[in-house]
Amino acid sequence: MRRALTPVVSLALLAAGTVSAQRPARLGPQVTNFVAVDAPAIAITNVRVIDGMGTAPREGQTVVIQNGKIAAVGAGAAVPAGARTVDGSGKTLMPGMVGLHDHSYYTTSGRVVQSNFTAPLLYLASGVTTVRTTGANNPYAELNLKRSIERGDFPGPRLFITGPYLTGPGQGLGSTMVGLNSEDEARRIVAYWAAEGVSWLKFYTGVSRAAMKAAIDEGHKHGLKFTGHLCSVPYREAVALGIDAIEHGLFANSDYDKTRKPDECSPNMMQSFIGLDVKSPEVTATFKDMIAKNVALTSTLVVYELFVANRPPLEQRVLDAMSPDARTEYLTSRARIAETNSGIPLDVFKTGMAYELAFARAGGLLGSGVDPTGNGGALFGYGNQRNVELLVEAGFTPVEAIQVATSNGAKALGIFGETGSIAVGKNADLVLIAGNPAAQISDIKKVELVFRDGIGFDSAKMIAAVRGLVGAR
Ligand SMILES: [Zn+2]
Numbered sequence: 468m469r470r471a472l473t474p475v476v477s478l479a480l481l482a483a484g485t486v487s488a489q490r491p492a493r494l495g496p497q498v499t500n501f502v503a504v505d506a507p508a509i510a511i512t513n514v515r516v517i518d519g520m521g522t523a524p525r526e527g528q529t530v531v532i533q534n535g536k537i538a539a540v541g542a543g544a545a546v547p548a549g550a551r552t553v554d555g556s557g558k559t560l561m562p563g564m565v566g567l568h569d570h571s572y573y574t575t576s577g578r579v580v581q582s583n584f585t586a587p588l589l590y591l592a593s594g595v596t597t598v599r600t601t602g603a604n605n606p607y608a609e610l611n612l613k614r615s616i617e618r619g620d621f622p623g624p625r626l627f628i629t630g631p632y633l634t635g636p637g638q639g640l641g642s643t644m645v646g647l648n649s650e651d652e653a654r655r656i657v658a659y660w661a662a663e664g665v666s667w668l669k670f671y672t673g674v675s676r677a678a679m680k681a682a683i684d685e686g687h688k689h690g691l692k693f694t695g696h697l698c699s700v701p702y703r704e705a706v707a708l709g710i711d712a713i714e715h716g717l718f719a720n721s722d723y724d725k726t727r728k729p730d731e732c733s734p735n736m737m738q739s740f741i742g743l744d745v746k747s748p749e750v751t752a753t754f755k756d757m758i759a760k761n762v763a764l765t766s767t768l769v770v771y772e773l774f775v776a777n778r779p780p781l782e783q784r785v786l787d788a789m790s791p792d793a794r795t796e797y798l799t800s801r802a803r804i805a806e807t808n809s810g811i812p813l814d815v816f817k818t819g820m821a822y823e824l825a826f827a828r829a830g831g832l833l834g835s836g837v838d839p840t841g842n843g844g845a846l847f848g849y850g851n852q853r854n855v856e857l858l859v860e861a862g863f864t865p866v867e868a869i870q871v872a873t874s875n876g877a878k879a880l881g882i883f884g885e886t887g888s889i890a891v892g893k894n895a896d897l898v899l900i901a902g903n904p905a906a907q908i909s910d911i912k913k914v915e916l917v918f919r920d921g922i923g924f925d926s927a928k929m930i931a932a933v934r935g936l937v938g939a940r
Pocket of ligand 1: 568570601602696838840
């Protein structure tokens with residue numbers, strides 16, 4: 468239930484026609500059930516602000532939200548008369564995260580589950596207010612989820628829908644990917660999904676250069692953007708063909724595989740990362756091409772970490788969120804990786820971390836996501852938080868890692884004018900944290916309130932609602 472509002476605020480709510488266009492005209496019961504703070508004017512007082520731009524935190528700030536937008540930020544910002552006040556003492560306010568690889572489905576070794584219930588709730592509960600889905604297993608389920616969030620029928624982040632995966636011919640029975648056989652087919656399929664309302668498409672590991680080129684040229688005419696989980700096309704060639712973004716940091720780059728054949732996904736790509744020097748001329752050349760064309764790179768260290776023996780640290784909250792079957796499948800897979808040492812060598816994982824840091828230090832636009840797939844240990848939202856922790860382990864400062872997960876993501880999606888940092892005039896996409904992630908990055912998990920377009924959602928209540936259900940619905 469929504470908390471009772473003060474009379475002053477209730478009166479002001481009657482003037483709801485003035486609220487931002489982002490806010491639905493009405494909020495249904497499944498939304499209001501999770502709303503803790505909702506008023507035309509809200510002031511978060513005496514709070515530490517991490518603005519999402521990599522700058523040092525500022526103490527003792529007041530942040531004013533009016534009609535869904537950030538109206539004022541500062542130590543002396545005036546609290547409007549009648550504003551609902553939230554005491555931020557001892558707490559931190561950061562921008563809502565922009566998740567760049569945040570599927571609406573979930574996998575373990577045993578299941579693929581479209582998660583229109585748990586995904587939006589757990590993303591929002593974890594402080595993710597904007598999501599690019601980056602590969603749909605069921606595009607119409609995603610489109611319907613987006614519409615239901617926009618209508619105010621279900622709570623969730625702002626969604627940028629990515630159509631079905633585009634790969635090469637020959638995908639196996641049961642795959643939902645499109646195996647592009649020809650350039651004509653690539654153009655036809657891209658035009659179809661543009662008309663259906665997706666805003667991005669993702670290439671997968673088997674796509675040919677010719678199909679990629681045809682798809683990109685057609686899609687750009689419709690305003691679509693393209694990213695890729697690549698393999699058959701190395702990063703530098705994909706950049707030359709006009710790709711807009713690339714997923715998975717180092718881990719899908721065949722630029723360094725000398726055994727690679729054109730248009731084929733080589734089984735030796737992972738081998739080529741062993742001993743790779745991130746300061747070598749080959750790596751510098753990749754970065755130079757990407758930076759020259761402003762191609763963003765998404766960090767998903769969190770999903771690769773699942774295949775490193777005895778990582779990540781087991782978190783009770785992660786196990787609690789899983790359905791019993793999903794939990795068993797995850798723990799079984801995790802134990803097998805530890806026993807057989809069959810996953811990703813720790814050295815290669817660390818090279819992947821160093822690669823992302825070097826890309827950002829060279830001036831590249833690095834964003835962050837979760838990819839809630841693999842063996843199931845990286846959950847919606849929780850995994851976005853874990854990826855920020857891993858960026859700090861990689862050598863980013865905490866505020867830089869938060870910048871990667873917030874303003875950099877907004878820049879990669881072309882929406883930095885509206886979200887991704889705490890600045891006057893932007894959408895009030897804000898996360899109130901009971902702690903100080905600038906001092907201790909793990910505090911990023913202590914989310915209390917999440918504002919999306921100025922509506923404050925109760926994190927704990929959303930987490931309680933998905934308990935035992937990730938992997939089931
Ligand atoms: Zn993915």
